[in-house]
Amino acid sequence: MEDRAVSPIIGASTDPIVVVIDGPAGSGKSSVSREAARRLGFELLDTGAAYRALACFAMRMGIDLDAADVPEQLVPKLDEFLEQYAIALHPDERWVRLGEDDITEAIRSTELSSKVSAVARIPEVRATLTELFRTLLHDTAAPGIIAEGRDLTTVVAPDAPVRLLLTADEAVRIQRRSSEKAGEAAQAVAASVIERDRKDQQVVDFLNPAEGVTLVDTTHLNFEESVQRTIDLIRAARPDAPETI
Numbered sequence: 417m418e419d420r421a422v423s424p425i426i427g428a429s430t431d432p433i434v435v436v437i438d439g440p441a442g443s444g445k446s447s448v449s450r451e452a453a454r455r456l457g458f459e460l461l462d463t464g465a466a467y468r469a470l471a472c473f474a475m476r477m478g479i480d481l482d483a484a485d486v487p488e489q490l491v492p493k494l495d496e497f498l499e500q501y502a503i504a505l506h507p508d509e510r511w512v513r514l515g516e517d518d519i520t521e522a523i524r525s526t527e528l529s530s531k532v533s534a535v536a537r538i539p540e541v542r543a544t545l546t547e548l549f550r551t552l553l554h555d556t557a558a559p560g561i562i563a564e565g566r567d568l569t570t571v572v573a574p575d576a577p578v579r580l581l582l583t584a585d586e587a588v589r590i591q592r593r594s595s596e597k598a599g600e601a602a603q604a605v606a607a608s609v610i611e612r613d614r615k616d617q618q619v620v621d622f623l624n625p626a627e628g629v630t631l632v633d634t635t636h637l638n639f640e641e642s643v644q645r646t647i648d649l650i651r652a653a654r655p656d657a658p659e660t661i
């Protein structure tokens with residue numbers, strides 16, 4: 417990615433509206449954020465895709481993500497990764513690339529999902545990707561941008577005007593994920609959601625809302641209700657948000 421200057425996100429009314437959403441696996445962050453962004457005419461930044469793409473990049477370089485020396489092997493390659501990484505920010509587009517390679521589907525595999533936490537726990541990786549996300553948020557050309565992940569409300573953009581923690585009971589999240597992965601054994605899907613959350617929780621707290629962060633529990637909300645609640649909260653914080661389409 418092109419190297420651009422980073423400056424703090426400021427919530428003044430003439431600035432693009434920055435919305436950040438965190439939450440555990442399967443809580444609906446990506447799908448709800450995408451639909452809310454689509455309706456508001458905002459951009460969408462899927463931050464998990466960058467961590468997934470980096471895990472994919474590491475595996476392609478022959479780095480064993482189960483080994484103890486992952487930081488020593490991967491950190492010197494971060495600039496090379498940034499040069500190759502690209503992601504769609506328009507909510508109607510859905511692609512992730514490493515150079516010329518489209519890795520949109522590859523980064524969603526069960527194997528890669530089980531390895532990504534090994535990359536995400538490296539402090540230098542988090543610092544590098546945080547800078548990248550701040551730059552993308554700052555440089556948005558849309559009236560607003562919704563970014564979703566694990567540490568957006570607390571680390572990447574703690575000063576964003578709209579900060580939400582989207583969650584749902586674990587059993588509900590597993591059920592939602594299982595419905596998507598119809599070909600996979602329900603127990604394996606459940607184990608993968610639980611294990612990834614357990615590892616990710618060691619690095620960042622995305623189960624408890626930080627001060628000023630609004631909790632949105634979607635356990636008893638359907639998808640449409642979750643999207644509407646998200647848009648209502650954005651509008652409550654920023655009445656100047658565009659009309660939905």
Ligand SMILES: Nc1ncnc2c1ncn2[C@@H]1O[C@H](COP(=O)(O)OP(=O)(O)OP(=O)(O)O)[C@@H](O)[C@H]1O
Pocket residue numbers: 439440441442443444445446447448464592593596634637638639640642
């Ligand atoms: N409120 C809801 N009611 C029913 N299904 C939902 C709801 N929100 C999301 N879903 C569905 O749950 C599944 C998981 O959602 P999604 O992929 O957006 O979660 P996520 O939080 O981004 O997960 P991950 O962090 O693992 O990428 C999707 O199939 C989505 O359509």
Ligand SMILES: Nc1ccn([C@@H]2O[C@H](COP(=O)(O)O)[C@@H](O)[C@H]2O)c(=O)n1
Pocket residue numbers: 441463464465467468532533536564565566567568612616
């Ligand atoms: N802000 C973030 C976003 C993601 N991660 C790590 O990436 C993994 C994949 O995220 P998805 O949202 O695509 O499921 C996730 O399990 C985390 O390890 C992160 O650390 N911080």
